[in-house]
Amino acid sequence: MWIMKGTRNMPRTGEAGAPGVDPEQLWLGSTRPRRGRKPAYSREAITAAAVALADAEGLEAVTIRRVAAEVGAGAMSLYSYAPDKETLLELMVDHVTGELPAEHTPGGDWRAELKAIAHLQRAHMLRHPWLPAALAGRRTPGPNTLAFLERALAALRPSGLDGAAKLEVFAQLTAFVAGHVTHEIAGAAALRSPDRLAAEARYLAAVAADGHHPELAEVLTAPGRPLTPEATFTRFLNRLIDGLDTE
Amino acid sequence: MWIMKGTRNMPRTGEAGAPGVDPEQLWLGSTRPRRGRKPAYSREAITAAAVALADAEGLEAVTIRRVAAEVGAGAMSLYSYAPDKETLLELMVDHVTGELPAEHTPGGDWRAELKAIAHLQRAHMLRHPWLPAALAGRRTPGPNTLAFLERALAALRPSGLDGAAKLEVFAQLTAFVAGHVTHEIAGAAALRSPDRLAAEARYLAAVAADGHHPELAEVLTAPGRPLTPEATFTRFLNRLIDGLDTE
DNA sequence: GCTATTCTCGTACATCGTACGGATAAAGAG
């Protein structure tokens, strides 16, 4: 089913002029062959197991061996369903993107619809905290991602932006949400560990006390009202979208 | 010098309630001990070698063994200078951040100064393409990062935002730039490989031809003027910053 | 049945982060 790629002894071309994942092979190929042994597992089941693992224990728990064990297969069997681990990540990303509602309801304010899309993405990424990292720099949207893109493009129709601009808005928006959520998750993780939080606070206090960081010192002594991530997100998102126009 | 951390046989607590790097140990500790053998290398040199390696061959080329070889040390010697690889990444991030000018020139438009800061960050990340990935979710700013933060806070002084809000603006801005640059770099890498670009184009064309993606089809047939990453960045950045106020 | 095809998965290997512990060097104590 797959031609294995073989990265092990590759000449290391410096900074990876590398192919990444071939979207044609992955998403467009090919029907079940009519001969040979029947597959014992399925891409669907393997992907779902990998996602469950990432949700429960983080991306670094997603190893070929762990995922294979989870579906009851031998490690090497996974390679009949995906040519390498990169591709498995690709499958995971598109799999969870299928959870997002992709129907566009026409009419109404397109800016509001765009904001709703971004809020959906944020909630989604918070539900799958590994997603921002797995998403980074990906350029070969699978079917679910394309369906969601379709919705975003439909929402952008009344904006009067041209094609390239609409694509760019979606990409930038997604990148923005991913960046925010990455930061938000790190903050939440710190909050969950009192020791760590205290160490951070002591560190910043020590720096502020050295006299070379007057602005930081002031910020720490007069923090003002604490901000919820939700509020911060909404605020910046509104800035971003309310300013969009066709100029 | 370091107490080694030992992650190998850790019980796997599910989603890492883990400590990350302790900023007090790392940035505030400690003067040269008065006894014992003199260090043959330096944290500075090791960090610089790691950065050079990442610049030339990407983050995944930065292995303990490679970095050690680069400075002429045995692999295990690096652990006298940093307790683990995570910490080495921390050192790398702060090291390159030292390239950014941290002096604040008072007076003038604070929004313009903030925009200038973001443009500096973008250029910086393009020069060190591994930086966005290495930066993700980091919460323990080193001295150079703190100096740059100090500049940003000084720039934000006339904005009237309170302490927490100023910190949040800086964090969000950095996350935004990192997100953008990650996307920009992926695009540039694709452009460098004509085969891959052609495969992506064929794939999208095939999807657009299936009749289920009318918006995508239209976008591909009427793309409009192509956008430079520079222009896109400036546009979104201006949206973000011009909307900032104290409301 | 025979053969071509396809999937399964045990074994093996290079490479990674890093624990362990002996060798080596520097400084204080006597």
Add this chain to the structure above:
DNA sequence: CTCTTTATCCGTACGATGTACGAGAATAGC
């Protein structure tokens, strides 16, 4: 000076990872 204490250096070794290889098992067409 010798002796002890302490830091650093690093060879060796271990567990884990991605995945190449190829022998066996299952299926379909002849």
